[in-house]
Amino acid sequence: xxxxxxxxxxxxxxxxxxxxxxxxxxxxxxxxxxxxxxxxxxxxxxxxxxxxxxxxxxxxxxxxxxxxxxxxxxxxxxxxxxxxxxxxxxxxxxxxxxxxxxxxxxxxxxxxxxxxxxxxxxxxxxxxxxxxxxxxxxxxxxxxxxxxxxxxxxxxxxxxxxxxxxxxxxxxxxxxxxxxxxxxxxxxxxxxxxxxxxxxxxxxxxxxxxxxxxxxxxxxxxxxxxxxxxxxxxxxxxxxxxxxxxxxxxxxxxxxxxxxxxxxxxxxxxxxxxxxxxxxxxxxxxxxxxxxxxxxxxxxxxxxxxxxxxxxxxxxxxxxxxxxxxxxxxxxxxxxxxxxxxxxxxxxxxxxxxxxxxxxxxxxxxxxxxxxxxxxxxxxxxxxxxxxxxxxxxxxxxxxxxxxxxxxxxxxxxxxxxxxxxxxxxxxxxxxxxxxxxxxxxxxxxxxxxxxxxxxxxxxxxxxxxxxxxxxxxxxxxxxxxxxxxxxxxxxxxxxxxxxxxxxxxxxxxxxxxxxxxxxxxxxxxxxxxxxxxxxxxxxxxxxxxxxxxxxxxxxxxxxxxxxxxxxxxxxxxxxxxxxxxxxxxxxxxxxxxxxxxxxxxxxxxxxxxxxxxxxxxxxxxxxxxxxxxxxxxxxxxx
Numbered sequence: 136x137x138x139x140x141x142x143x144x145x146x147x148x149x150x151x152x153x154x155x156x157x158x159x160x161x162x163x164x165x166x167x168x169x170x171x172x173x174x175x176x177x178x179x180x181x182x183x184x185x186x187x188x189x190x191x192x193x194x195x196x197x198x199x200x201x202x203x204x205x206x207x208x209x210x211x212x213x214x215x216x217x218x219x220x221x222x223x224x225x226x227x228x229x230x231x232x233x234x235x236x237x238x239x240x241x242x243x244x245x246x247x248x249x250x251x252x253x254x255x256x257x258x259x260x261x262x263x264x265x266x267x268x269x270x271x272x273x274x275x276x277x278x279x280x281x282x283x284x285x286x287x288x289x290x291x292x293x294x295x296x297x298x299x300x301x302x303x304x305x306x307x308x309x310x311x312x313x314x315x316x317x318x319x320x321x322x323x324x325x326x327x328x329x330x331x332x333x334x335x336x337x338x339x340x341x342x343x344x345x346x347x348x349x350x351x352x353x354x355x356x357x358x359x360x361x362x363x364x365x366x367x368x369x370x371x372x373x374x375x376x377x378x379x380x381x382x383x384x385x386x387x388x389x390x391x392x393x394x395x396x397x398x399x400x401x402x403x404x405x406x407x408x409x410x411x412x413x414x415x416x417x418x419x420x421x422x423x424x425x426x427x428x429x430x431x432x433x434x435x436x437x438x439x440x441x442x443x444x445x446x447x448x449x450x451x452x453x454x455x456x457x458x459x460x461x462x463x464x465x466x467x468x469x470x471x472x473x474x475x476x477x478x479x480x481x482x483x484x485x486x487x488x489x490x491x492x493x494x495x496x497x498x499x500x501x502x503x504x505x506x507x508x509x510x511x512x513x514x515x516x517x518x519x520x521x522x523x524x525x526x527x528x529x530x531x532x533x534x535x536x537x538x539x540x541x542x543x544x545x546x547x548x549x550x551x552x553x554x555x556x557x558x559x560x561x562x563x564x565x566x567x568x569x570x571x572x573x574x575x576x577x578x579x580x581x582x583x584x585x586x587x588x589x590x591x592x593x594x595x596x597x598x599x600x601x602x603x604x605x606x607x608x609x610x611x612x613x614x615x616x617x618x619x620x621x622x623x624x625x626x627x628x629x630x631x632x633x634x635x636x637x638x639x640x641x642x643x644x645x646x647x648x649x650x651x652x653x654x655x656x657x658x659x660x661x662x663x664x665x666x667x668x669x670x671x672x673x674x675x676x677x678x679x680x681x682x683x684x685x686x687x688x689x690x691x692x693x694x695x696x697x698x699x700x701x702x703x704x705x706x707x708x709x710x711x712x713x714x715x716x717x718x719x720x721x722x723x724x725x726x727x728x729x730x731x732x733x734x735x736x737x738x739x740x741x742x743x744x745x746x747x748x749x750x751x752x753x754x755x756x757x758x759x760x761x762x763x764x765x766x767x768x769x770x771x772x773x774x
Contacts, residue, residue, distance in 0.1 A: 147235075148231065148232075148235045150184075150227075150231040151228065151231045151232055151235060153180075154180075154224060154227050154228045154231055155228065157176065157177070157180050157224060158221070158224045158225070158228065160173075160176065161173040161176060161177050161220065161221060161224060162221065164176070165221070173220065174218070174220050177215070177220035177221070177223060177224055178215055178220060180224070180227075181211050181215055181220070181223045181224065181227055182215075184211070184227050184230075185208055185211055185212065188204050188207070188208055188230070189208060191204070192204050192205065192208070204230070205381055206380075206381055206384055206385075206405065206408045207226055207229075207230050209385070209405060210223075210226055210402065210405040210406050210408065211223045211226050211227065213388075213398075213401055213402035213405055214226065214402045214406065214725055214729075216398070216402070217398050217399045217401075217402050217725075219399070219402055219725040219726065221726050222402070222406055222725035222726045222728070222729045225406075225726065225729035225730060225733075226406060226729055226732075229729065229732060229733055229736065232733075256278050256293075256294045256295070256296040256330065256331075256352070257277065257278055258275050258276065258277060258278060258296070259275070259276055259277075259278050259281045259285075259287050259296040259297065260273045260274070260275055260287055260288040260289070260290070261273070261274045261275075261276050261281065261285050261286070261287055261288075262274075262286045262287065262288055262340065273288055278296045278297065278347045279346075279347045279348070281296060281297050281343050281346065281347060282343065282346065283343055283344060283345065283346060284342060284343060285342070285343045286302065286340055286341070286342050286343075287299060287340065287341050287342075287343060288338060288339075288340055289334045289338065289339050289340070289341060290334065290338050291334060291335065291336045291337060291338060292333065292334060292336075293333070293334050294330075294331060294332070294333055294334075294352075295308070295328050295329065295330050295331065295332045295333075295334065295341065295352075296330055296347065296350075297330050297343045297344075297345060297346065297347050297350045297353075298327065298328070298329050298330050298343070298344050298345040298349075298350040299327070299328055299330075299341030299342050299343045299344055299345075300325060300326070300327055300328070300341060300342045300344055301322050301323070301324055301325065301326050301327075301328050301339060301340075301341055302324060302339075302340040302341060302342055303324060303337075303338075303339040303340050303341075304323070304324050305321060305322065305323050305324065306321070306322050306328070306334065306335065306337060306339040307319045307320070307321050307322075307334075307335035307336075307337070308320055308321075308322060308328060308332040308333060308334060308335060309332060309333040309335070310329065310331075310332045310333075319335060320332075327344065328341055329350070329352065330347075330350035330352035330353060331352025376704065376708070380408070380708060381408075383712065384404075384405060384408035384711075384715065385405070387404055387712075387715045387716070387719060388400075388401045388402075388404040388405040388408075388715070389401065390719065391403070391404045391718070391719035394719070395721065397721075399725070400718075400719065400721060402725050403718045403721065403723060403724060403725045403728055404715045404718045404719055404728075405715075406718075406725055406728040406729045406732060407711055407714040407715045407718055407723070407728045407731065407732055407735075408711055408715065415736075415739075415740055415743075416700070416703035416704060416707060416739045416740050416742070416743040417700045417701075417703065417704055417743070418438075419703075419740060419743040419744065419746075420696055420699045420700035420703055420743040420744075420745075420746040421438035421441055421696060421700060421746070422438075422746075423696065423699070423743065423744055423745075423746030423747040424438070424441050424692055424693065424695070424696025424697075424699075424746045425437075425438065425441065426747060427692050427696075427746065427747055427748070427749070428441075428688070428689060428692050431680075431685065431688045431689075431692070432678065432679045432680035432685055433676060433677075433678055433679070433680075433685050433688060433689045433692070434676065434677045434679060435675070435676050435689065435693075436674075436675050436676065436677075437675075440658060440675040440676060440693075441692075441693045441696050441697065442693070442697055443639045443657055443658050443675075443693075444641070444658060444676075444689055444690055444692075444693025444694070445690075445693040445694040445696065445697035445698075446639055446697075447593060447639050447640070447641045447657075447658060447690060447693075448592070448593060448594050448595070448637040448638060448639060448640075449593065449594065449595040449596070449597075449635045449636065449637055449638065449639070449640040449641070450588055450593050450595070450596045450597075450640070450641045450642075450643065451596075451597045451598070451599050451631075451632055451635060451640060451641070451642045451643070451652075451656070452596070452597070452598050452599070452616070452642075452643050452644075453598075453599060453600060453642075453643065453644035453645060453649050453652075454598060454600040454602050454606075454607060454610055455493055455494075455575060455600070455602070455645070456493055456645040456662060457643055457644055457645060457662055457683065458577055458578065458581045458598070458610055458614050458616075458683070459575045459576060459577050459578060459581075459610060460575060460576055460577070460578050461493055461575065461645070461662075462497070462575070463493065463494055463497040463557060463573035463574060463575035464497060464501070464573060464574055464575075465480075465497060465498060465501035465571060465572070465573050466556070466572050466573060466574050467571075467572035468480050468569070468571055468572075469550070469569050469570050469571075469572065470568060470569035471548075471567060471568060471569050473566075474563065474568045474569055476569075477507065479561060479563075479568055479569050479571075480498075480501070480502050480505070480507060480571065481502060481507045481508070481509070481510065482510075482527060482530065482532045482561070482563060482568075483498060483502075483532065483534050483559065483561045483571055484498050484499050484501070484502035484503075484507065484509055485509045485510040485511075485512065485525065485527050485532070486512065486515065486523050486524070486525035486527060486532040486533075486534050487499050487523060487534060488509055488512070488515075488525075489512060489515035489516075489517060489523055489525055490517050490522075490523040490534075491517070492520075492523075493645075494557065494559055494573060495523070495534075497573055498534075498559060498571055498573075510527050510528060511527070512525040512526055512527045513526045513527070513529075514526050518535075518539065519625065520536075520601045520624065520625065521535050521536050521538075521539040522534055522535015522536055522539040522540065522560075523535060524543075530563055530564055531543075531563070531564055531565070532561070532562070532563055533561070533562040533563075534559055534560070534561050535559065535560060536560065536603075537549050537550075537558075537560045537603075539560075540560040540561065540562045540567065541560075541567075543562050543565055544562035544565055544566055544567040544568075546566065546567045547560060547562065547567040548567065550570045550572065552572065552605075552606075556572055556573065556574050556606075557572070557573045557574070557575055557602075557606060558570045558571065558572050558573070559571045559573065577610055577613050577614050578682075578683050580682060580683050580684045581613075581614040581683055582613065582614050582615050583684070584683050584684060584686055584687055585614050585615040585616055586615055587687050588686075588687070588690070589615075591690070593641075593690075594637055595618070595635065595636075595637065596616055596617070596618070597616065597618040597619070597620060597631075597635070598610070598611050598616050598618070598619045598620065598621075599620050599623060599628045599631055599632065599642075599652065600619075600620070600621055600622075600623060601621075601622060601623050601624065601625075601628075602621055602622070603621060603622055604619070604621040604622060606621075607619050607621035607622075608621070625651050625652070626651070628649070628651070628652040629651050629652050629655045632652050632655050632656050633655055638657060639657035639658060640656050640657045640658070641656065641657065641658040641659075641660060641686075641690075642655075642656035642658070642659050642660065643660040643662070643683070643686055644659075644660070644661065644662070645661065645662050649661075650674075653674045653675075654674075658675050658676065659674040659675045659676070660674060660675070660676045660677075660678065660686060660689070661674035661676070661677050661678065662678050662681070662683070676689055692749070695746065695749040696746045699742070699743060699745050699746040699749070700743065700746070702742065703739045703740075703742045703743040704739075706738070706739050706742055707735060707736075707738075707739040710735045710738070710739075711732075711735060714728070714731060714732075714735070
């Protein structure tokens with residue numbers, strides 16, 4: 136087995152193996168005085184390699200990709216022409232070894248990305264009879280074949296394969312890869328368990344509620360695959376360095392030849408024109424940045440997004456669930472004369488069963504906690520961000536924004552609310568029936584996030600929300616945002632985001648209600664830690680951890696990654712040009728120059744791997760000082 140592991144690189148990179156054997160043979164022949172044989176062998180082998188390289192170059196050009204291999208081809212031809220055939224073989228070794236070096240660096244850079252892929256569940260234990268426990272009643276199937284309502288057995292230490300409802304009375308799960316919560320989480324029967332969570336020390340049973348492709352962890356895996364397959368614009372920018380760098384290298388080599396009158400000097404200069412910083416270092420740096428972000432609980436959909444993050448100059452935030460905690464609690468039920476509080480809450484919560492809004496979920500939860508039974512509707516419809524209308528027991532119930540309710544109940548009266556409170560207005564059979572008061576405080580880290588962005592080059596920070604102006608301005612004051620655009624419909628959010636300057640613009644929202652504006656922004660950031668749509672298809676970045684502070688991490692990582700990529704490029708170019716200038720004097724023989732070039736390549740690639748680390752953002756690791764609360768009144772809407 137050990138022998139096979141040692142031989143694997145030889146089979147994976149056959150050109151390297153053959154080149155090393157050829158180089159050793161030529162060196163031995165040179166030592167034995169058989170230079171003619173060695174020259175013939177080297178010329179034939181390098182000539183074949185040059186022809187193969189030219190074919191690849193033509194294919195690249197036809198695909199619109201201008202490569203730097205022309206420098207290596209000219210260097211190989213030149214070294215053969217002046218009799219430096221050992222140097223020509225070293226150049227072949229450098230080019231073929233570059234592939235192996237790139238593979239190593241790329242594997243190192245993407246290790247945290249591939250860790251997510253490697254632990255993706257592939258099989259599930261489907262129970263042939265619900266609550267079965269014997270092994271002969273369990274069937275192992277591929278995870279993609281699990282159907283909705285299938286009952287699954289999850290053994291101790293196994294990964295939950297699909298999203299499901301816990302059937303066992305209780306279970307403990309490690310959800311750190313999904314939410315960033317380091318401590319195990321205990322769920323009771325009836326709770327939803329997300330795929331990707333690791334079961335504790337007790338076997339549990341779950342009922343699948345989503346297929347594999349729609350489950351939380353598989354959506355994360357899809358994001359990771361998309362990030363791996365992306366190609367950063369800075370890599371295409373590196374391609375554009377190819378022409379000027381090639382021209383400068385050839386010019387320096389030509390000048391050296393002209394001044395010295397020795398064609399050997401042309402070859403000695405050109406062997407130091409290394410393309411690896413452009414071909415390998417920049418992609419490796421961006422893979423490192425994507426990997427580092429994934430480890431921090433931030434999935435970035437490609438290197439191009441990393442570059443945009445590094446240059447962000449404006450930031451826009453949604454309010455509910457983004458700047459606020461997104462978990463409003465019902466604090467008061469205020470019926471008007473002629474309606475009872477219990478009936479008001481029951482009818483409103485029953486209607487809210489047909490709404491996807493965050494306030495709707497809070498109202499439903501509050502009714503259930505109070506032991507109120509929810510009623511089915513004969514018909515129901517929702518107007519996004521405005522409210523829901525349902526016919527329940529023959530009564531027409533409307534719940535939502537004050538303007539939406541006032542359209543069917545002219546006697547609607549706006550609520551008198553205190554700071555941080557929100558209200559859902561209710562009309563029953565065309566009469567204003569009362570309001571449900573909820574409270575949704577700002578996230579404790581929101582003021583620190585806004586402050587960090589402002590002090591780190593983000594020139595304009597705004598709030599874009601469908602909420603009423605009083606509520607929006609209250610939250611804005613507590614979080615440090617000066618510019619507020621309130622009572623917006625989704626198309627208005629998109630229009631405002633498109634007109635924001637300076638650019639690039641980063642929009643942060645919940646990834647569901649804000650999908651249009653996330654897609655329209657230069658950088659869409661979805662708070663995807665909660666809910667089933669973790670992939671945030673409209674977003675460029677998905678935050679898997681329920682913390683707005685990860686926005687700071689994302690921007691910090693983007694800036695560090697771009698800085699490392701560009702530095703690696705210029706480091707390689709600077710070293711190459713400096714060494715070529717020295718070689719113009721004849722101080723560096725061709726063989727020594729070819730070997731020196733290898734060290735330049737290695738130095739730039741190792742530098743590119745710095746994208747895996749880097750300085751901390753300086754943002755508090757856990758929370759921030761509590762925000763100040765103003766005494767102004769506010770009222771809410773459906774965000």
